Amino acid sequence: MTLIIFLILFAAVFGYYIAQSKAATISLTQGKKLNSLPIYHGLYVLTLTVLPLLLIILFWMLCKGYFLDKILFSILENEFVNLNFDQINLLAAKLKNMYVSQLVSQETDPNLIRVYQEYLLYEENISIYFNILVFFLSILIIFFLLKKIKLDFPARKKIERLLTIVFFLASIVAVLTTVGIISSLFFETVRFFDKINPLDFLFGLEWSPQTAIRSDQVAAQGAFGIIPLLVGTLLTTLIAMFVAVPFGLMSAIYLSEYAHPRTRAIIKPALEILAGIPTVVYGFFAAITVAPFIRDLGDLLGLEVASESALAAGLVMGIMIIPFVSSMSDDVITAVPRSLREGSWGLGATRSETILQVVLPAALAGIVGSVLLAVSRAIGETMIVVMAAGLAANLTFNPLEAVSTVTVQIVTLLVGDQEFDSAKTLAAFALGMTLFFFTLILNVIALAFVKRYREVYE
Amino acid sequence: MNNLDNNNQLTDESPSEYSSDRLLKRQKKEKRFQLLGKLSVLASVSFLFILFISIIEKGSSAIRQSEVLLSIDLSTENFRQEVLMDPKKIRGSELNKLTRNSLIKLFPNVQSRSDRRMLYSLISSGARHELRDRIIQNRDLIGGIISVWLPLSDDADMYLKGNIKKDVPSNLRRFKDNQISWLDQLMSDGLVRKSFNFRFFTNGDSREPEIAGTLGALIGSFFTLLVTFLISFPIGVMAAIYLEEFSPKNRFTEIIEVNINNLAAVPSIVFGLLGLGVFLSFFEFPRSAPLVGGMVLSLMTLPTIIIVSRASLKAVPGSIREAALGLGASKMQMVLHHVLPLGMPGILTGGILGMARALGETAPLLMIGMVAFIVDIPTKIDDPSTALPVQIFLWADSPERAFVERTSAAIMLLLFFLLTMNFVAVLLRQKFEKRW
Known part of the structure; x- marks a missing residue:
């Protein structure tokens, strides 16, 4: 695959130079100016060769597996006429497994080995034919494009049009991502609701997704009630906000209103470092340092603290979010016009009175927006709660007990072996849908607040 | 208003006395408020220090690994004929026997x-791999006696580092009394040393903490970031150029913009679900591969890069655009020849910061199966592999005491890379930032 890409690139660069010199000679021999500089003629050939062929290769890579499957099935059907569809399916899976793991030597059935070799031959041939085809296609395109070079050929305009389209397509990627997220979550969630009643999911008070893997197995049927998870998420988020909002907001106020510029220049990057530390590090910190500390403290006070408590996870999550709140509030507070402050000072108010009674009310919408964004982050935070909050989905508001959150359950359901059709796996997508839905609503509201705030002062 | 109310009530005080009293109170309040601000800044910064100190304190001992000097008898009668012809055919059990014999020679009294x-x-069960590598690299060793430093087991290592206390009753600790006495004897014979833990940087993952290394995870992270950068940076910059310079002001553009802003705040784990649902189950890309990890992370960092790049392009002043247009440049030429190069430092800074975030991201990689236990060091972008933060997560989950220091050391390594990237970004910004 890399070989053919290199060949195409080589051909295209070759075409680039030919086109350039051809355009230059045309202009020289006819003694007139070209419509576009020779370099644009070169680029025109280059891009129009590389782009479509790369697209073809990409398309081929995506559907090669499908074609090969078809071929494999037809070989198998010819070879084993007396087998039914399911048996052929089984054989095909076996062969594909052989292909991936390269364990042909362990196979004993000579028929199967023959089929396997036939299949390998097909696979090889198909790739070779495809490469040859694509290479000739590239030569053909280059020849066709070279023909088009004339004195008045608007190569630059064409390239610029093409580039604009490419730029536009690049900006569509973000929209496609959203569509991809929503559709993948949506379809799996619908499949989940085929197996589990949506009402049981939304209002069930018990979460224990251990279902039987085989139908004859004796196991609990599994309960998929999301309420304990929502309560757990709410609890950790609340604790985190109790830490992050006061510390973050006060830091922002101090840094923007009081601090000497030099202090500010040191403290702000330090807080940014705090924001840049990966969440898995915070998770380790919560599990190894904070949780035992809280447990020991609880023992000292005579309280029963679980080794994985909502409090430890929430506290560390709060620390993680402090810089987020402080930097967003800092921006918001700095954007409040100076005239408001000066008016207040002029009337004899102290700085703190000005801040509390003038600046903060003026900045309220922006601050609410930033706090809401922080809440949405806390809800979606995964690693800290996975490592420190526990797996048991207790329905409790006691911060000293272990709770489980939506994100923790997504991780535990999907890490490890999984089959795609079990309610367990699908449940993770339903949880993801819930998570996406809640954070999206929060984000939309938060962004609306921030936007309204900006419209007032900027 | 309060002022007036109070004035009416407190008539027995003279006005000047009253107001100076109140002023004092207000000034005290002012001081208290300021102190509160200072304290919260101090607290936030000290959280950072506590975090760093606790990690360094736990992880610094992982720099050294205890080893024991064993003289191993490689005389030819210890090997099968087949192995003498081709040392690669040597079995693990044979290698174990070699090290065990040499241990028994040191402690002939141990019988049961x-x-x-x-x-x-x-001795670490990983010692046999090192012995095997030695024999294969230099087959002339066969026939003689060699002295090699082999890694001690994690329990012995922890004992030497003082993490297993002698005063705990023997049946409650993993490292027993007689093991301690043997180890002490080895120490007094000068056969034990603590050397630089190169295995931490040159080995792949392992179930044995003493030979577990981060190289596999580092290379996995490198491939993942490479894919992320190659996808998200060009697409992000192109999208930013379109939105900032070319897009018409209409409903559709507005949808794209709102969409990008919202996407930037979507939890990262949701991107992992996208990768699982679309890349793995629909397009059937390989599981656990840095290729898929990079694709997922690039979709995650894309909004950030677009937002930063747009801000950076917006900061280029209009006069430059007008000058370019005035000299006859087309709009595309103006953007590509003038605006983009001037905005590039800011875009690069944003790109590096985006990559730093992608480097530390764990949750989406868990979803696409990059949590498998993988010993081999990946060589291609579609080899199964793990990434540094995921390695940290895996080790943090392991029960062995020795993995605590290794996890902390891996965190230090990760933080080192992140701080370096941040530092480069800051330097870049300071060197090239222009204030128009």
């Missing part, structure tokens, strides 16, 4: 089976 087993467990 269970005692011997405890004696053998002083």
Whole structure:
């Protein structure tokens, strides 16, 4: 695959130079100016060769597996006429497994080995034919494009049009991502609701997704009630906000209103470092340092603290979010016009009175927006709660007990072996849908607040 | 208003006395408020220090690994004929026998089976791989006696580092009394040393903490970031150029913009679900591969890069655009020849910061199966592999005491890379930032 890409690139660069010199000679021999500089003629050939062929290769890579499957099935059907569809399916899976793991030597059935070799031959041939085809296609395109070079050929305009389209397509990627997220979550969630009643999911008070893997197995049927998870998420988020909002907001106020510029220049990057530390590090910190500390403290006070408590996870999550709140509030507070402050000072108010009674009310919408964004982050935070909050989905508001959150359950359901059709796996997508839905609503509201705030002062 | 109310009530005080009293109160309040601000800044910064100190304190001992000097008898009668022809055919059990014999020679008094087993467990079970590599690299060693430094087991290592206390009753600790006495004897014979833990940087993952390394995870992270950068940076910059310079002001553009802003705040784990649902189950890309990890992370960093790039392009002043247009440049030429190069430092800074975030991201990689236990070091972008933060997560989950220091050391390594990237970004910004 890399070989053919290199060949195409080589051909295209070759075409680039030919086109350039051809355009230059045309202009020289006819003694007139070209419509576009020779370099644009070169680029025109280059891009129009590389782009479509790369697209073809990409398309081929995506559907090669499908074609090969078809071929494999037809070989198998010819070879084993007396087998039914399911048996052929089984054989095909076996062969594909052989292909991936390269364990042909362990196979004993000579028929199967023959089929396997036939299949390998097909696979090889198909790739070779495809490469040859694509290479000739590239030569053909280059020849066709070279023909088009004339004195008045608007190569630059064409390239610029093409580039604009490419730029536009690049900006569509973000929209496609959203569509991809929503559709993948949506379809799996619908499949989940085929197996589990949506009402049981939304209002069930018990979460224990251990279902039987085989139908004859004796196991609990599994309960998929999301309420304990929502309560757990709410609890950790609340604790985190109790830490992050006061510390973050006060830091922002101090840094923007009081601090000497030099202090500010040191403290702000330090807080940014705090924001840049990966969440898995915070998770380790919560599990190894904070949780035992809280447990020991609880023992000292005579309280029963679980080794994985909502409090430890929430506290560390709060620390993680402090810089987020402080930097967003800092921006918001700095954007409040100076005239408001000066008016207040002029009337004899102290700085703190000005801040509390003038600046903060003026900045309220922006601050609410930033706090809401922080809440949405806390809800979606995964690693800290996975490592420190526990797996048991207790329905409790006691911060000293272990709770489980939506994100923790997504991780535990999907890490490890999984089959795609079990309610367990699908449940993770339903949880993801819930998570996406809640954070999206929060984000939309938060962004609306921030936007309204900006419209007032900027 | 309060002022007036109070004035009416407190008539017995003279106005000046009253107001100076109140002023004092207000000034005190002012001081208290300021102190509160200072304290919260101090607290936030000290959280950072506590975090760093606790990680460094736990992880610094992982720099050294205890080893024991064994003289191993490689005389030819210890090997099968086949192995003498081709050392690669040597079996693990044969290698174990070699190290065990040399241990028994040191402690001839140890007789019972269970005692011997405890004696053998002083040496790391990974020692045989190192012995094998040595023999294969230099087959002339066969026939002689060699002295090699082999890693001690994690329990012995932890004991030497003082993490296993002697005063705990023997049946409650993993490292027993007789093992301690053997180890002490080895120490007094000068056969034990603590050397630089190169295995941490040159080995792949392992179930044995003493030979577990981060190289596999580092290379996995490198491939993942490479894919992320190659996808998200060009697409992000192109999208930013379109939105900032070319897009018409209409409903559709507005949808794209709102969409990008919202996407930037979507939890990262949701991107992992996208990768699982679309890349793995629909397009059937390989599981656990840095290729898929990079694709997922690039979709995650894309909004950030677009937002930063747009801000950076917007900061280029209009006069430059007008000058370019005035000299006859087309709009595309103006953007590509003038605006983009001037905005590039800011875009690069944003790109590096985006990559730093992608480097530390764990949750989406868990979803696409990059959590598998993988010993081999990946060589291609579609080899199964793990990434540094995921490695940290895996080790943090392991029960062995020795993995705590290794996890902390891996965190230090990760933080080192992140701080370097941040530092480069800051330097870049300071060197090239223009204030128009």
